[in-house]
Amino acid sequence: MRSLSILGVLLAFAAGLGCQTPVTPAGQARADEWEDHHWPDEAVASAGAAPNASAGLLPPAGTAGFTGNSPGVVSAVRPPAARTGSHPPDVAPPDRISRDPREARPDDRDPRDRVAPRSVRKATADLRGGYGTYANPPRDAKGKKDLNLLVDQLVDLNVDTYHYLIYHDTTDWDDLKTLLPMLRERGIKCWVSMMPPSGAYPNRGRHCEPFRLNFEKWAEEIAKLSLKHPHLVAWSIDDFTSDLDTFTPTRVARMQRIAHDINPALAFVPTCYYKKVTDDFARDYGPLIDGILFPYRSESHPPYNVKVADHVDDEIRDMKRKLGPSVPIILDVYASRVGNQGVSTPNYTRRVIELGFRFADGVQVFRHPDRDGDKYEVVREEFRKLGKRPREK
Numbered sequence: 001m002r003s004l005s006i007l008g009v010l011l012a013f014a015a016g017l018g019c020q021t022p023v024t025p026a027g028q029a030r031a032d033e034w035e036d037h038h039w040p041d042e043a044v045a046s047a048g049a050a051p052n053a054s055a056g057l058l059p060p061a062g063t064a065g066f067t068g069n070s071p072g073v074v075s076a077v078r079p080p081a082a083r084t085g086s087h088p089p090d091v092a093p094p095d096r097i098s099r100d101p102r103e104a105r106p107d108d109r110d111p112r113d114r115v116a117p118r119s120v121r122k123a124t125a126d127l128r129g130g131y132g133t134y135a136n137p138p139r140d141a142k143g144k145k146d147l148n149l150l151v152d153q154l155v156d157l158n159v160d161t162y163h164y165l166i167y168h169d170t171t172d173w174d175d176l177k178t179l180l181p182m183l184r185e186r187g188i189k190c191w192v193s194m195m196p197p198s199g200a201y202p203n204r205g206r207h208c209e210p211f212r213l214n215f216e217k218w219a220e221e222i223a224k225l226s227l228k229h230p231h232l233v234a235w236s237i238d239d240f241t242s243d244l245d246t247f248t249p250t251r252v253a254r255m256q257r258i259a260h261d262i263n264p265a266l267a268f269v270p271t272c273y274y275k276k277v278t279d280d281f282a283r284d285y286g287p288l289i290d291g292i293l294f295p296y297r298s299e300s301h302p303p304y305n306v307k308v309a310d311h312v313d314d315e316i317r318d319m320k321r322k323l324g325p326s327v328p329i330i331l332d333v334y335a336s337r338v339g340n341q342g343v344s345t346p347n348y349t350r351r352v353i354e355l356g357f358r359f360a361d362g363v364q365v366f367r368h369p370d371r372d373g374d375k376y377e378v379v380r381e382e383f384r385k386l387g388k389r390p391r392e393k
Contacts, residue, residue, distance in 0.1 A: 123260070123267035123290040126189060126233035127328045128361045131386055132161030133379070134193075136334065136367035145175055151182045153371060158383040163191040163364055165238070167200075170209045180229040190229070191269070192222055193236040196243040215247075219255040223262035233267060235259075236293055240270030241277070252288045267291060269330065274299040274315050282322040291328035292321065293364065296352060297341060306334045306344040312355040331356035333365045335375040346378045353382040 067256070137150040154162050162183060166172040181339060183190050194200075194208040194215075201207045211217040215237065226232040240247060252268075259266050267290035272281075274294065297304045300311050300318075316329055323329070332353045337343045344352075356363040363386075369375040 006327045040354075085226045092191070115380075123234075123265055124326070124328055125265070127267055127291050127330065130161040130189065130330070130362040131161060131357070131383055132159035132188070132363075132364055133157065133368035134163035134191075134364045134366040136336075136370075138164065138368075138371065145169065147175065147182060148180050150368075151186055151188075152177070153368070154183075154188055155186055157369075157376075157380050159188060161189045161191065161362075161364070162368075163193060163236070166192060166194045166208050167206065173210055174207075177225070180232060184229060184231050188231070190233040191230045191236055192232065193271075194218060195238050196240060197246055198242050199239055215251075215255055216258055219259040219268075220262065223259040223266050224264045226263050230265075233265070234269045234290070235266065236268070239273075241272045241281070244281075249288060252285065253273035256288060269293050269328075271295060271332070273297075274319065277319050277322060279322055282324075286323050288329055289327065289359070291330060292319070292323070293330050293332050294360070295332040295334065295366065296356075297334065297338065303341075306338050307342060307348060308331050309348055309351040309355060312352055313359045316359045328361035330362040330364060331360035333363060335365050335369055336367045336380065344375075346374050349375050350378050350382060353379070357382075357386055363364050 008276040021075060133154070137145045137147065140146045150162075164172075164176055164179065166176065180190060195204070196201070197213055200213065209315065211221065218235070222232070222235045237247070238245075251295050254261075256268055259268065268288075270289060270293065272292040274296075277292070277294075282291065295314065296312055296314070297306055297308075298308045298311050300315050301308065311333070316331070318330055320327075331352070333349060333356060334344045335349045353363055353365070365375075369379050
């Protein structure tokens with residue numbers, strides 16, 4: 001009887017092996033993080049609250065229900081939303097976006113999701129050498145965006161690019177369609193960006209309307225809009241590297257395929273922080289993206305801050321070493337308060353712009369400076385001198 005019991009246990013164990021791949025310790029740790037809602041410090045700090053499954057967010061890669069970025073990690077249990085047979089409408093079903101391309105079997109991948117090599121893509125042509133401002137359009141007395149005043153200020157600042165953020169108003173998408181012809185008339189290129197799950201509702205107070213967390217739909221609609229307005233040259237996701245558990249390589253490849261099937265010249269340039277641009281990131285995402293928007297905050301010499309400009313060149317060189325010369329790095333210069341990291345000074349803003357033009361492939365100032373603020377004249381002076389400076393490699 002005892003031998004039969006042991007045999008039964010062995011048979012049950014063998015059956016279990018046949019239906020799932022063991023979860024590695026790293027994968028189990030990530031699963032525990034998902035259950036406890038422990039998220040990356042950067043995402044939590046920026047969001048002010050921890051994401052959860054009911055918000056329509058995906059759990060970290062390699063956790064329950066997902067195959068993630070660690071080879072050999074295959075989960076045995078679906079996350080709560082999937083176990084109930086439903087899935088939040090803002091995010092594609094897990095089995096359609098969760099598999100890492102390094103783990104997929106040759107016959108288990110959609111060949112349409114393979115992104116063409118950057119050497120045969122057109123999407124980086126309009127990125128290099130650009131300079132402009134990001135977000136924060138001026139508003140009238142009623143709080144409505146004053147697009148005419150925005151364009152006048154962009155011309156006065158001598159920018160060649162404006163980076164439009166979809167986040168603050170429910171009318172942002174429609175306002176973008178109004179703004180684009182105005183920018184074209186002044187010879188100004190446009191980027192458009194939206195927030196990731198960690199920066200949107202319910203972790204922040206609002207959605208990015210109208211497509212919310214459906215980033216495949218954003219890719220499709222922005223690409224369609226760029227065909228009508230060729231000076232719409234790039235789109236981005238803010239704080240992209242805070243949400244890599246959502247933006248798996250396979251999902252990014254799918255987003256790129258959707259966009260490039262419509263307009264191969266549209267670039268995807270997500271916001272990527274220095275510490276998150278690791279060798280693994282470069283290997284997994286470098287072939288998929290068309291460039292990165294790099295917000296400098298001296299991460300190589302903590303604490304993070306917007307006071308010390310001394311490490312701009314080293315951090316850019318380090319990321320270029322990892323990503324290679326074909327991935328443009330656009331420096332994002334803080335000209336406003338950055339959480340608990342303080343407020344940049346005019347001298348700091350000036351110095352980072354100067355270094356950005358020397359060592360990066362382009363410069364953007366976050367946020368678009370207020371006309372009466374202490375950064376407006378700094379940005380104006382530096383942008384008017386840009387064409388007179390040599391660029392260093």
